[in-house]
Amino acid sequence: MSSRPELDYRAKSHLYYLAFACHRISGLLLACFIPLHFLMLSQSLRGATGFERSLGLADFWVFKFGEWVLVVLLAIHLGGGIRILIIEFGSWRGLRKGWIEISILFAIACGLLFLYFAN
Amino acid sequence: MSNTDLKVKVWRGAEQGEFVEYLVPRNPNQTVLDVVTYIQRKLDPTLSYRFACRVGMCGSCAMTVNGVARWTCRTHVAKIVEGDSLEIAPLNNLPVIKDLATDMREFFNKWKGAVGFFKGTQSRHDDFAKVEPQSEERQLANAGIECIGCGVCYASCEVVEARPNYLGPAALNRAWTLTNDVRDMQQLDRIRAVAGDAGCHACHTQGSCSERCPKGIEPTASIAGLKRLVARAAIRGSKWGKL
Amino acid sequence: MNAAVLQAKLWYAQRISAMILGICVAVHLIIIFYAIRGGLTAQEILGRTQGNLAFALFYEIFVLACFVHAPIGVANILQETFPKGRLAVPLSFVLAILILLLGSAAVFGLFTGGAL
Numbered sequence: 001m002s003s004r005p006e007l008d009y010r011a012k013s014h015l016y017y018l019a020f021a022c023h024r025i026s027g028l029l030l031a032c033f034i035p036l037h038f039l040m041l042s043q044s045l046r047g048a049t050g051f052e053r054s055l056g057l058a059d060f061w062v063f064k065f066g067e068w069v070l071v072v073l074l075a076i077h078l079g080g081g082i083r084i085l086i087i088e089f090g091s092w093r094g095l096r097k098g099w100i101e102i103s104i105l106f107a108i109a110c111g112l113l114f115l116y117f118a119n
Numbered sequence: 120m121s122n123t124d125l126k127v128k129v130w131r132g133a134e135q136g137e138f139v140e141y142l143v144p145r146n147p148n149q150t151v152l153d154v155v156t157y158i159q160r161k162l163d164p165t166l167s168y169r170f171a172c173r174v175g176m177c178g179s180c181a182m183t184v185n186g187v188a189r190w191t192c193r194t195h196v197a198k199i200v201e202g203d204s205l206e207i208a209p210l211n212n213l214p215v216i217k218d219l220a221t222d223m224r225e226f227f228n229k230w231k232g233a234v235g236f237f238k239g240t241q242s243r244h245d246d247f248a249k250v251e252p253q254s255e256e257r258q259l260a261n262a263g264i265e266c267i268g269c270g271v272c273y274a275s276c277e278v279v280e281a282r283p284n285y286l287g288p289a290a291l292n293r294a295w296t297l298t299n300d301v302r303d304m305q306q307l308d309r310i311r312a313v314a315g316d317a318g319c320h321a322c323h324t325q326g327s328c329s330e331r332c333p334k335g336i337e338p339t340a341s342i343a344g345l346k347r348l349v350a351r352a353a354i355r356g357s358k359w360g361k362l
Numbered sequence: 363m364n365a366a367v368l369q370a371k372l373w374y375a376q377r378i379s380a381m382i383l384g385i386c387v388a389v390h391l392i393i394i395f396y397a398i399r400g401g402l403t404a405q406e407i408l409g410r411t412q413g414n415l416a417f418a419l420f421y422e423i424f425v426l427a428c429f430v431h432a433p434i435g436v437a438n439i440l441q442e443t444f445p446k447g448r449l450a451v452p453l454s455f456v457l458a459i460l461i462l463l464l465g466s467a468a469v470f471g472l473f474t475g476g477a478l
Contacts, residue, residue: 001135004215005208007280010186016326017277024323028439031432035460038425041468044408047476052404071394078387081380084324088377089347092262092340095326110391117399281442314366316441320373323438346373353370362367 019100023080026073033070068114075110079103123203125196127154129166130208133215138206139163151191151199152180155207155219168219175333178269182219183208188274190333210274226270226289233286233318234309235293239302248302256299263296263341265334272328272338284317288328288338291319295341298348306359310345310352314362319345372434379431386424412475421472425465433458 012021043054057063083099125145128138141158152170159166170180175193182191185199185206196205213221230236241248250257272288273279279287286294294313297303313319322342329337352362397406411417433454440450 001132001137004130004132004134004136005183005186005211007211007275007277008186011183011188011211011275011327012277012325014327014330016324016330020323020325024439027432027435031436031457034428034432035457035464038461038464038468042464042471044404044411044471045467045474045476046471048404048408050476051408051471055402055404055407071391074387074391078384078391082384085377085380085384087324087339088343092337092343094337095324095329095339113395114398117395278442282445311366314370316365316369318366318369320369349366350370350374350377353367354374362370 015097015100016095019080019083019103022076023084026077026080029073030070030077033073037070064118068111068118071114072107072111075107076103079106125154125200125203125205127158127205127207129155129158129219130215131166131218133217136215136218138208145196149196151182151184151189151194151196151205151207154196154205155182155191166219167217176267178267178271178333181210181269181271181274183210183274188271188331190269190271193333210270212274212276212279213270221270223270226273226287227268229286229290230268230293232312233290233294234305234312235290235297237297237300237303238305240304241302250301254301256301259344260296260299263292263336263338266292266296266336267334269333271331271333272336275327275331277325277327278321278323282317282321285321286313286317286319288322288342291322291345292336292338292341295345298345307357310349310357310359311362313345314349314353319349322346375430376434379427382423382427383431386420386427389420390424408472408475411472413473415473418469418473421469422466425461425469428465429458429462432461 040054044051046054079099080103083096083103086099087096123145124142127141127143129141130136131139141162143154143157143162146153152173155166155168156170159168168180168182170192171177173180173192175190178190180191181188183189184191184194185201187199188210189199191207199205207219209215209219209221213223213226216222239248266289268289270289272292276285276288278285291313294309298306298309303309319342322339324339324343326339329339332338348357349362351357356362397410436457437450437454440447440453444450
């Protein structure tokens with residue numbers, strides 16, 4: 001005896017749900033990160049030397065990797081967000097698969113550009 | 120084509136129960152409804168399920184097949200079978216009466232809750248209402264008007280699962296088509312009904328409804344229309360009055 | 363304000379702030395790609411932002427848009443994931459305050475360079 005089945009991954013295995021999931025997860029992670037990001041930047045209130053000291057923390061590779069992840073998350077969330085705005089405010093042309101493709105390419109491009117410019 | 124029997128797991132019970140496996144001989148052009156019917160007629164007469172037209176017009180035979188809500192009469196086994204296995208369960212998000220039959224009352228109550236029904240100002244003694252077929256409202260209504268209330272979209276929606284009060288894609292789609300019915304006199308009640316956290320703004324554009332609708336209706340479009348309408352009404356007031 | 367009007371206004375506010383953020387984020391990404399070339403020091407950052415009113419105004423608008431956009435989104439997620447809980451709104455308010463205070467402090471700090 002068990003409980004009746006509920007919606008599982010099979011119900012959600014389509015492109016538009018995946019787009020929603022990426023948008024939600026990237027948004028949630030960004031919401032967690034932004035206060036820390038602002039906290040770091042507010043160290044500039046300590047003047048150039050104090051700021052430099054706290055920026056030094058970010059030299060550890062885990063921070064560098066984290067920064068890269070955040071740029072990619074930002075790109076994903078931006079691409080997905082524009083898609084939602086077009087769906088909700090633009091003329092109806094389906095669930096805008098094209099915008100999902102643009103978002104993926106944009107996120108990859110941002111990830112690569114960050115690696116290129118950072119080192 | 121394989122000649123081994125299909126291994127079909129079918130939900131037996133109600134909210135509590137279990138999957139029972141049946142062996143069903145394969146046939147060419149077999150639909151999932153054929154399979155369920157075979158089980159009930161030849162293997163286990165205690166199986167409860169719903170169907171009516173069996174030709175894809177009424178929507179009564181909607182069930183969850185391999186995790187996805189479908190019309191079983193329009194689902195060919197060959198298209199969705201996994202090896203030689205099938206899993207058949209009742210529609211999600213609705214209480215189970217028995218086995219594959221769900222209680223559709225909450226689905227239709229929400230339709231009413233969204234003011235998804237028509238009420239006009241004229242009577243049989245008045246002249247026919249004139250609705251311009253090429254008008255924008257009529258075109259918008261046309262896009263969503265073919266809904267037969269099968270429940271597939273409702274069963275596929277994660278927001279319905281997460282928010283028990285959420286009116287759901289079918290009710291909101293119907294409300295939208297009626298918002299575009301120039302003869303209807305309940306528009307203010309309707310936009311009030313579809314606002315709130317059980318209404319259109321709870322939709323996250325996951326798109327399962329539009330993806331799964333067997334009639335190709337896109338409730339996501341209707342809900343987007345309602346979102347704009349309700350937001351405008353909340354800020355500036357609507358042409359029918361203040362929200 | 364009844365619940366329906368509130369939900370509609372929150373939705374609208376989140377979408378309007380999203381439009382503002384769309385522009386801000388695009389500009390910010392370009393600035394970031396430009397700024398990280400050859401590493402990033404406090405000197406370099408402050409060299410660009412200190413006394414720069416345009417920078418300060420742009421980023422304060424950015425902060426205000428985040429302050430509106432993120433808490434509404436987080437509130438929705440919490441309300442759906444924990445329907446019986448009552449922390450969704452308080453936690454979102456906390457996030458809103460953090461974004462507003464820390465963000466404005468960051469903008470102010472970068473504008474003044476610590477020289478108050």
